Amino acid sequence: MEYILEAKQLRKEYQDKVALKGLDLQISAGEIFCLLGQNGAGKSTTINLFLGFIQPSSGAAYINGYEVASNVTQVKEYLAYIPENVMLYxxxxxxxxxxxxxxxxxxxxxxxxxxxxxxxxxxxxxxxxxxxxxxxxxxxxxxxxxxxxxxxAKVLLLDEPTSGLDPKASNEFSELLLNLSQQGTAIFMATHDIFRSKEVGTRIGIMREGELVDVQPAANLNANELENLYLNYMHVAR
Amino acid sequence: MKKFWILIKFEWLNFRADKGLLILTILTLFAGLYGIYYGTTEINRQQENIAALDVLTEQNIEELKAKYPNGTDAGDIGYYHTTFAVNHPDSWASLSLGQRDVNPYYIKLRLLNLQSQLYDTENINPLKVLSGNFDLAFVLVYLFPLLIIGLCFNILSVEKEQGTLPLLLSQPIGLPLIVGAKLTFRMMLVLGMALLLSVVAMVWGQVSPDMRVAFWLSVVVLYCLFWFGVAFVVAALQKNSAFNAITMLGVWLLLTIIIPALLNVYIAVKQPMPQALELTIKQREVVHGGWDKPKRETMDKFFALYPQWTDTTEIQGRFAWRWYYAFHHLGDVAVADLALDYQEGLQARHQLVEQLNVWSVPVNVQTIFNAMAGSDLPSYVSFLQSATQYHDSLREFYYPFLFNQVNFTNADYVNEPRHSFTSSPDFATVHAGLYKLALSVLLVFAVGMLLFRRIKASVK
Missing domain, CATH: 1.10.238 (Recoverin; domain 1)
Incomplete structure (x- = not known):
């Protein structure tokens, strides 16, 4: 199966820290993948690797079948990005x-x-x-x-996109994501918002210390179960 | 390519909306226009003064004709008749006044000793010299780099600091395209202004339309490119805006003030030369000593130089103009070596400046502009040499009257030689300077490219 967004053993190391430990991930067209995790878990690093803003230490990220690192400009034709804090001119x-x-x-x-x-x-x-x-x-x-x-775009990369939005706008944004998903857009959203993830996500991943420790179909869990699962992982992290 | 022009278009929109940059650009434009006005006005003033010298000479002749209606000893005329050696400005001088405000552009000459007259010039307002010329060359050499710094110091850093770079780089464009478009827009703006001002100055100053048009415009383009290259190098370091601004201003300070000052000191030490004052004092001592020396001794020395007048009559009585002019001339001869040393020293210093200006691109460009406009030091030295030759021709004109003791009549004034010298451009200096300037531009962009490739782009 052809995945729109894919990571194969994607790893990023800095001088004294491993930010991402061999991520394997596949996201299909129309899927909304929500990535939960604490600050510093590696969510933004993952997005930056898909955007080509940073080079992987090993492994590769793919968008629409193209390896990002060697096709940085080309892959951006297929993706859109909303950062946590949109800054404009x-x-x-x-x-x-x-x-x-x-x-x-x-x-x-x-x-x-x-x-x-x-x-x-x-x-x-x-x-x-x-x-x-x-x-x-x-x-x-x-x-x-x-x-x-x-x-x-075929791929939408979102890094805390609803940060700063009021509840009504957040709700409208959720509807927009679902609408885009129905049109075939693959969405990767890094977030802290468990309930928004449950509301819009197709699958939900939990990242801890650079490692994707769990991935669950959103339909398998209700909001409380998802929260408990998330807190359990975070508790282990502490 | 389409994306490149899209970025340029939005750079224009950003620029148009930035009041600070607009004010800076408009101020520089007005400074350029004022520079053109200043240069043209100064040259017009000099030309008017030069034109007035002809009137003064004619008035002086009319006064002498009235005073001596039946003619007189040529010695009287040589003493009381004033004529002028004139350094006419080249038509390009209004664009780069160079040393035309410091060195005299005319010298009042009589038949007396030459050397004291060559350096007996009007006093110069030291405050005016301190502030320098506000001509177009000054605006281009010293103020345009500040405009380029103002436009470019945050060319990349502003995108990081205002947080727009991640969103921009999430589009299908690379960092080189962004930096390239930003630099290109600023180059179009600055070069457009610099070239427009240059063309306005050429039209306003009614310059002769020769190959200097192409040289001037090439120098302007290359010089602006050099400063854009500096901006590129600093941007390639990918530091914050404050660092960039301080670094670029530091480079400006270094190249326009510190290095020229150091070169000045080095040249003064490396190429010491006699002062004109020393020459004048020695010459005065010889001339004034002439009054006390036996006339025979003076005349023998003079006749040794001009044997054709040896057979003329003996000097008798307490005073004779022939003897007077002979010991004046011997005063010039006594300091001939010193005068030659002085002029050669000036030339040597200038040559040293030409060799060392490779260390300061602004000094090199100022040298090129002055050489192009015929307003540099060698041009002034040529004028001094021309004035010397003119004085020789005056002596040759008056000596037959003096030594043959022929009356100088009113009809003889028309045969008196007149002087005319027009500063001419020094194309050898222009070519050498252009070559150095082009190398500077290549070097600075090569360093920028190297740094830009080596330092990995970061969006934060």
Whole structure:
């Protein structure tokens, strides 16, 4: 089976620390994989390796069948990324920021289309023409979501994407993820939010000290069971 | 390539929205326009003064004609008649005034001893000299690097510090494309401004449209590229904006102030030379001593130099113009070696500057601009030599009147030689300087590329 997103014995070592210990992972089209773990567990390292921001010490990450390390620019055509804290060009408007990132991804949208993506992501219509320097964190996050959605990527990499969103916007974001998943987008989400994971995830992984210690289908667990499982692993870690 | 132009377009949008950068750019543009105005005004002023010298000379002749309607001894005319050796500016001088504000552009000459007249020039306002010329060359050499530093010090670091780099690099573009587009946009902006100002200055200054147009524009482009290369090297180190700004300002300070100051000290020590004052004092001592020496002794020395006048009449009485001009000339002869040393010393110092300016690109570029505009030291030395030849021609004109004791009539003024010297460009210096400048640009970009490849990109 062809996986959209795959890691084979993916390992990352720094001078005095092993950040990721031989990760094996396969994610198919339409799947939402939620990765839970404490700070420093290796979630962001995994995402950075898939993005090609850092080079693996050994093993390989693949996106749409291409090894990331040797095809860094090419694989980015297939992925979109929403960081924990979306930072944009403060002197440009929300619409100009979206136009920039969309055009770099190869999409030349009209103003109406740009407006549609921004409003769909939850940004108030009257804010799209204001400079981003005056946006709240939540508003920037919504522009980040619009950038990711407008890219029509096969893979969506999310690093704490709902950080800074209010509950209503978080809920809308969950619906958006489910919608994208139904359209065939593979989603990899690193998060601390157990309940959001249970709500949207197809599979849920738990990472501890650079190691993927457990992977469960989300359907097999209810929220309480997932929380207990997670806390048990974290307790062992302590 | 399309993504490259997309990045350029958004760099423009970012630039347009950044008031600080806009103000800096507009200020530099106005500084350039003022530099053009300053240079053109200064050269116009010099040309007006030079034109007024002709009027002064004619007025002086009319006064002498009125004073001596039936002619007089040529000695009277040689003493009271003033003429001028004039250094006309090259048409390019308004772009780079060089030393035209420090060294005299005309010398008032009479038939008296030459050396005291060569260095008997007007006082210069030391404060004005201290502040230097605010011509276009100054703006391009010293202020444009500051604009480039202001535009480029955070070319990559700002993306990290404002957190936009991860999102940018998650698009199908690489770091080299981002840095390349950012540098290209800034190059287009700065080079556009520098070339526009240069063309405006050429049109305003009505320069002669020769190969110097291409040389000037090439130097401007290469010099700006050198500073972009410095920005590239600093960006390749991938440090924070504060580090970059301090480093680039440090490089600017080093190349425009510290190294030139050190070179100045080194050259003064390495190439000591007699002072014009020393020469003038010695010459004055010889000339004034002439009054007390036996006339026969003075004339014998003079006739040894000019045997063609040996058979002229004996000097009789207490005073004769022939004798007076003879001991004045012997004063010049007495310091001839010193005068030659002085002029050769000036040339040697300039040659040393040309050799050592490889250590400071701004000094090299200033040297090129001055050489192109004929406003450098060698041009001034050529003017001194031309003035010396003119004084010789004056003596040759007056000596037959003096030694043959022929009356100088009003009809003889028209035959008096006139002086004209126009500074000319020194293309050898321009070629050598361009070669060094091109090498500097290649070197700095090579270092930048090396660092950029060796230092791994980090998005944090």
């Amino acid at each position: 403060p002197n440009l408007t929300g619409m100009e920021n979206l136009a920039l990132f969309s055009s770099l991804a190869g999409f030349d949208y009209s103003k109406e289309e740009l407006m549609h993506y921004l409003v769909q992501a939850g940004l108030p219509a009257d804010a799209v023409s204001r400079r981003v320097g005056g946006y709240s964190k939540g508003m920037r996050q919504k522009v980040g979501i619009a950038i990711a959605v407008a890219k029509h």
